[in-house]
Structure formats: C-alpha cells, structure tokens
Amino acid sequence: MKPLTFSPLPAGTAGDVSLVRIGSAALRDDPRDCPVAIALKARPRLTATGGRPRLSEPLQGFPLGPLMDALDLIEHQYKPLAHVLERLRHTSGTFGRAGVPPAHPGLVEWTVAAIRNYLAKRESDQKHREAVGAARTYPVPEQWVVLRELRSPDQRGATHYEQTAWGRRYVSLDGTVRELRLLSFSTAKHDRPAAEKAAAAYNAAFGTPCDPAYGRHHRPKPDLPAARLARPERVRVIDVGCGDGSSFVLLDWDLEEVRARYAEHALPVLSRAADGAAPVPGASCVECKAFAACDRPHRTPGMLGLPRPGTPRPRRTVSVSDLRMYAECPAKYHLSRQLKLRSKRPENPAIQRGRAVDAWLNEQHLRRPPNGCRSMPDPPDPCGWSVGDHTVSGDIAEIGARMISQHASLCPLDGLGPREQVRVQPQLSCYDPELDVVVVSTPDLVYTSVGGWIWREVKTATSPLREGRTLMRTYPQLALAVLMIASGVLGGDLRRSRVELELLYPDDCGLEELDPGLPTVVDEARQVISELAAPWQQDVSYDPFPGTRRCADCEVLEWCGPGQNHLAAASS
Template sequence: MPNWPQGLAVSDELALVRTGLPLTRDDARDCPAYLAVKARPWLITAARLATYEPLMTFALKPLMAALDQVEHNRHPLEEVLAELRHSRGAFGRGRPAHDGLVEWTAEALIRYLDRREADQHDRVAAGEPRTEAVPEEWVVRNRLPDHASPDARGARLYERTAWGRRYASADGSVRELRLLSFGSAKKERPEAETAAAAFVAAFGEPCRSVYDVELMRTKAFEVVTPYDRMVVPQRVRIIDVGCGDGSAELLAERSRDEAQSSYDQHTRPVLGRVLDAAERRPGNSCVECPGAGRCPALPSQAGLVGLPAPRRNRKRRSLSASDLRAYTDCPAKYHLTRELNLRTARPENQAIRRGRAVDAVLNERHAVRRSRGCRGLPAPATSAWPGLDEETVHVCEAMLAQHAAVCPLDRLGATEEVRVQATVTAYDPTLDVVLIAKPDLLHTRRGGWIWRETKTTGSRIFEGKPVLEIHPQLALAVLLMQTGELAEGDRRRSRIELELLHEEDSDRLEIDPWQPDVLQEARRIVGEAAGPWLEDTAYTAAPGTACENCEALDWCRVGQAHQVEQAD
C-alpha cells in the first residue's frame, strides 16, 4: 500500500490509474494529495460531493457538443446554431447554459470552424493530406497480465488521455490534436503537458468512455480499434486554438520516436511525482476534493461566515474578494467571468495598470527579503512599466518611494517568516464553501501574524464609509484570520494592515481582527454579498454602471441594451 492520504479516500481500489493533461502541469497551486486521488477514479471517497448545479459550469462543454454535431453528425452549421440557442447549450443532455455562455459558444463555434477550414486549405496547398474529425478518444493503455500481481502503486491498468478535438488523415499517417483555450491561443504550454498530448496522439488506441451505473463510477475505456490492428500514425501535431479570437498556434509537430522521447524526458517524471504524492496543499483544489472537511491542512470552522446553511445543497464553491465584488456588480458578470472564466480582452484603464505594475515590483522586492526592506533601492528599470505613459511612471515611482518609508520588512528579524502572495484558505462546512485569499504580504513578528494589503489610489481613505466595506478583501481577511495557523499566533501582536499609496504621501491603517465588533462588521459585509450568492440559481444580469467596463459585455444582451439606452 503506498503512502496514501487516507482522509481523502477510504477504499484501496487502486487498480485503475487514469491521467489527463491537467495532471501534467506541475502547478504549485495544486494540492498534490488531491491530484493523486483524482488519478484513481475507482477510489471510494470518504464523502460524496453534492452534484446539483442549476447551470452548466464547464464552459467548453456546449462548444464541444456543437462541434460534435457539425463534425461527427454532419449537421449544417445553421441548424446546430439554432439548436444551441433552443436547448441553451444542452443539446438534449444535461443542464442548460447561461444565456451569456450560449452567445459566447455561438461566436466561438463559427470562429473555430472558420480557422480550421483556413488551416486545412493552407496545408492542402502545401501538399499535405486533409484531416477529418475522429469521434473516438485516443487513450494509451498499459495493462498488467491477468495472472500478475498489482504493481507497487496497487495498479493493474494505466490509461493516459488528452482532452481536445481529434483529427486524422484518411490513411491514418497524420494525427492532429487541437487543445482549446478561452481567449487567444497559447503560444506555449508546460513542456510536460505538450509532450503528454503528443504521446497520446502518437500511441493512443481509439476508445470510447463507459459508465458503470450500478457502481456509479467510470469503467475502463472500451477499445474500439485495438493497437495491433489500428493504423499507426507517423506524424502528430498539437495545436492550441483560441476560442475567443480564432487564433491558432502550433505547439508541436513530432514523429512517433520524438513523441516517445519527449514524453520520457518531460512528462514521465512529472506523472511519477503526481501519482506518488501525499503532501496536502490547501487552495483551489479543496473545492473539488471530497476530503476537504477532514483534511488537517485545511482550516475549518462551522459558521465562519455567519450565514445559515443554504436551502439546497449545491456543488461546493470557492469565495474570494474578487467573487464578492463581481457578484455585487452583477450576478451575470460573476457567473461568466469568475465561474466560467470568459473575459473579453478589453484594455485596462491606467489606474488598474498602474496598480498591477506597482504590485509586481513590490512582490519582486519583498521576495528577495532584504534586511532594510525596500529602503534605499533605486528606481526600477523602465521595463517594469510596460505600456504606461511617462506621467503614470512618475506616479508609480513616487508610490514606491512612499512605500519604502513604511515597508514592513525593514529591520524584520531574520527568523521571522515572510510569504509573498501566499494563498490563505479556510472551509465553512455550514455553507460548504471554501474561502480563498492572497494577501499582498503575510509575515510574522514576535509571535504574531501581520496581514498586509497594499493599494494604490488617487485619494485618501473615505471617512464616510467603513473601510471594510470599501475594501471587502479586508473583511474576508478578518474571517480568514479566525482559523488555522493565523489564529494560533499571538493575538496581541497579530493584525491586518492596509497601506494606501498616493503620489505625495501614504496612509496606513491597522485592523484588529479579534475585536468582536470588527468580526461582526466583517461578517455583515461578507454576508450581505454572499447570502444572495448562495441562493442564486439564475445569475440574472443587473444592468448599471458596471456594464461600462464589464469583461462579459460582448455576450450579455441585457447589458448591451442598457449601454445603448444610456448612449441615447
């Protein structure tokens, strides 16, 4: 039996190991123990997660279903677009999609097909064969003989998959796997991921997925054409396609030998670490993890937010300050941009870009951990201010100078802990919600924990409104400091600090999260936004001032109509 994270699963049904491209990304934000469990689809988890969700939450599912209708079932594009809107993206199966996602899918479908046809034309003109859509999945399968014992991981069957759109030439000599991105095409992905995609395209058997209704779990893939009878491709291409703008980037074009060599060099070590991992790292992975309520690494406190349990048990969600702001602006904006990650590439205004640039410089400087903090450092190189005009650069440099005078790392003891942009996570089992924040700076001082948020602004603190209300991330910080290691520090020396940087001066405000009235105020502010959010099942657009800079406006008819009305 391997070093198994027992709190996440209670069975030893380890015979099937299945890995997809997300497991090859080696992302430090992922929880290793969760990924190890995710790779074992036959495990009986310690608790079944709620599955109810009123709307489609996998943004690419309607697009994939629409492409299946066009490419596999040969339905005319106009007919598929009509069915997309009529069924709201469900195509007769599953939950409907939000109206905004339906609009985005309709545009993405046309762009994808146009780009694919243009690529086909260019390749044929260059003397290469046409490729046609392949309905079966490509799966690389390695099975131990029936008479053999399971391996050291307890596995008898390994399956390697690569999710995307599959194409092959008529003679089978060329295979093409297209990976989908929401906005523009990615010019590169982690090499381990690209190598895994090429390996599956080069060696995968055509298979179909099968679900075991009795056991309520997936079965091993069912082979359509066994490896020894299929046409072996001689060359594979991996292409990234931007669904937001129709762009495409060739990530790899390899022979079978090259695909094997790259997989052995880049992917195999990463998957080895994933499959054998047991470290627990709380964060976004906790949202999908069935062991979140029992994981010792995830701080948990019933009633942390101070709201009663929602009327219906829905899929677990995360809640951040950005989520609260987006939902308060407009429920549709929250769903489209925060849950579905659909965003128009709109240029940010100078104030937002200024804030991002200053944050990036401060993060880089704080990570170095100088004894004098940011004091005495020269102005950054001009490359630190991409796209900013001369006047804004002058303001940024002035703000950095103001920060240097109050940098919390100045004369901080060498044994104190410093974390830059670290993820802080807590779980409220009453709501089945994971609270997540990334403070600009988190550090210890003489036994206490200091949570520092730094904001660039053109004005001073507005005295007519509670500071926790102006900056809801501070209200969330108050709640998160009630649990875990932050709560275990010396509370007399622990606090939340807000640093406001101006061109001419700076303000610093301290908040004591242990004061009952501060905690009550934080719960009120978070609860006023999170209460309706917990019960919302429609995410109806609420047109208003937020429409002007909304990243989802291109797919929101209500918001567009509001903009026209305002213009008139």
C-alpha cells in the same frame, strides 16, 4: 513530501485503486493545486465516503461543454451549422441530454461565437496546409488513450495505467499525421508547461483509439479504418483561442522527439501526479474525494456569517474579489469568475497599473533583502517597464513607478529578524461547513513578528480614502483578513497579530492597521462579509444587473443581451 499511501485506502475514500488515469492537464504542476486531490482524481474507481450526497449546480459549470457538444454534432454527425446553433439556443446548451444543466444565456452566446471562431480558424489552417503542400486532417470521434497493463499490482496497487489528453482530434487521410487541438477561452496560448505539452504529444503519438469510459477501463475500439489505427509519423499540438479564433502551433514533432521530450519533461511530473504529496487547501477542495476526512483547510463554522441554506448546493469556493464582482453584476461574476470567460477588451488602466505595481513589489519581497525595499531599484525607464507578464507604458507606467518609490518607506521587511517567516502572495483558505463553501484569499504579504502574524494588503490609488466609510467596507479583503486571523487560519499569537493596509499614491503613502483581537473589529468584519455573501449564496440564475457605468467597460458585454440593450437605450 511523502507520497500518499493507497494501502490502506486514504481516509474518507472507498473503492478500487487498480486503475490510474491521468490527463495531460494534471501535469501543469500549479503550486496552488492540491497533490492529494490530483492523485485521488487519477483513481476513477475511488469514491468519497461520509460526505454529503453528490449535488448538481443549477447552471452548466463547464464552459467548454456546450462547445464540444456542438462541434461533435458538426464534425462527427455532419449536422449543418445553422441547425446546431438553433438547437444550442433552443435547449440552452443541453442539446436535449438528460441530466445536463442548462447554460447561462451569456454562455450560450459565447458558445455561438466560439463555434464560428473555431470552425473558421480550422478551415483557414487547413487551407494554409494545402498551400504549403501538407496533408489535410480530418476529425475523429474516438479518444486516444495510452494504455499500460501490469501482470500484478505495483507499489501503488495499480494494474492498469491510462493517459489521456482532452481536446479535439484529427488525422490525415493516410494516418501519418495526428493533430490534437487544445482549447483556450480567449486567445490562443503561445506556450503551456513543458510537461503538459510533452504528455499531449505522447498521447497523440502513441494513444490507442478508444470509446469514452467513465469509471472503467478504456478498451481499444475495433473495426476502424487503417489510417485511424496507424501509428503516425508526426504529431501536432495546436492551441486554439475560442474567443478570437486565433491559433498557435505549440509543437510539431516526429516520434523520436516525442519520446525524448516525454521522458525528460512528462514522466517525472506524471509520477508525482500519481503519487500525491502533502495537501494544499484551496480550490482543489471542491471536488476532492478525501475532503471529509482531511484536516485541511481550517474549519471555521459561520465564517461567512450565514445560516445553513434550506436547499443544499454543491461545494463551492469564493473569494472577496468574487463577492465584490457579484455585487456589481451577478452575470459578470458567473461568466468571468466562475466560467473564466473574458473578452479581448483591455483592462481598466487603474487595474493594469495596480497589477504591475503588485508584481514589481512581489518580485522584490521574494528576494527578501536585509533592509527591505529601501535599496530596491526603481523601474529603469519610468515611462515604460515590465515585470513578469505585465508590461505598462505611458501615464500608467509613470504613475506606477512613482507608487513603487513610495513603498520603500513602508516596506515591512525592513529590519525584520532573519528568523521571522515571510510569505509572498500565499494561497490561504478556510472552510465554512454551514454553507459547504471553501473561502480563499491571496494576501499580498503575510509575515511573522514576535509571535504574531501580520497580514499586509497593498492598494494603489490616485485619490484619498472616502470619508464616512470604514476601511473594511471600502476594502472588504481586510474584513476577511480579520476573520481569518481571528479564527486561527494562520495561527500565532492573536494579541500580536494585526491586519495592515498600505496605500500607495503617486506622491504620498499611508499605513492603516486593524486589530483582529478586538471583538468590535471582528463583529464589523463579519457583518461586512455576510452582507456581501448573503445574496451570492442564494442565487441560482445569475441574472445581469445592467447599469450605464457598469456595462460600458464590462468584460462580458459582447455576450450579454440585457447589457447591450441597456446601453443602446441609454444612448438613444
């Protein structure tokens, strides 16, 4: 894929491309991220033109923002913990800063727990270092930035390159050790992409202390103690789980190893991040500077079936899974789907089983055997098996293995021509300009057949479909599939296209079809989606919707006072 051209500037943008700034998080190389959006974000002096004015969400959208502000007060300004927690709650996480939106009450409570978890684990790690004879480390407020200045513009038009790494920074008293702590929402990650780790290590090893800079060059911070300016002998990058107070040392390298890993893993990905490539529509569209002039994603006015709101909101993404969770409880949707906060509670067994079955079938479909899954091997041990990140055992595994066996007779790849296209769990998206919303969907499988596109959703169940309720109301993903195909998101011949629902039971299976070319089917699909989306698109507070069954196994219950109170009242 060809890199972006920055002379002339990409359509829909204006400004200066001489400064290129890339954070280590941009090196995760996630195929769902848009290379164009990443490359444009790396130009902080480049701005969007011709779009809507910049708007702010009514609630804090960066879940780690209040936590970082609180830790700054404690570690850099030496404020007592009790004082910071009181300020956090009193100001709803803004700490009195103008222009900062308040945090949802659930985020405030999560932050209170995260502060305690982080500080306790940090002190525990410090004591362990002392016990083994290693030097303690101390917090530093300045950022570490790798700076490179060119005498003349290069092929990208850049004269200044900056590399950053977001996290919390610490140094030993003698400056020989630098430590960068990366924050995870729940439990500590035991691994991150090799390029991200190498870039973070390089930033810690060779970064120059600087004050924060927004839209301008970072400048070295003068008059610092020698230890904070010294080049370290070793660097440590540690992942910290803010949800449970766990931590894991991702790397502990000397400078020679940092250089080697950086050259091998980070530099190629950094170059790709700076250059960009073909656009990948999806969640990246929300903040992309070139979105107004981009021909992706597919424009579908009225996709959600709602009029333009009186008060405009910032661009958002939404999926049917989001809308279903919102209908269940707005607070749960905001905390778990928007802010990505989840407790340590295990998932519902049916959800675990469904994810494992999906992962097993996806792995088989990616291989695309000539006769589909008819020759697919069953899990070797039905009572305990793994696929990818999913491990199941007991009844969950046994029932899931039986469902996998049922799929063989319904696999759509059996007999499919070699020239037909097959896409396993692709990210599909379209844009509703009326609401300024990017609608995202990840079907289990889409494939072509004699000129049309077929959208296959696979669902696992232990009981039959409920009578008196239509397919699209039972599974709104099918309604969105109908609308996307009917609006041309996939292309192809609409007359030969269809939406399929594959139902897998322990001892049976079934296949249902919907025709996106029928006006009555499209009308019902639009009604299903608009009914789900209407309350979501108007909400600005995401208040909880307590209910005994909803709250009992809610993944954000521990930060939801109304939910806890409801359960306490119900049990008294």
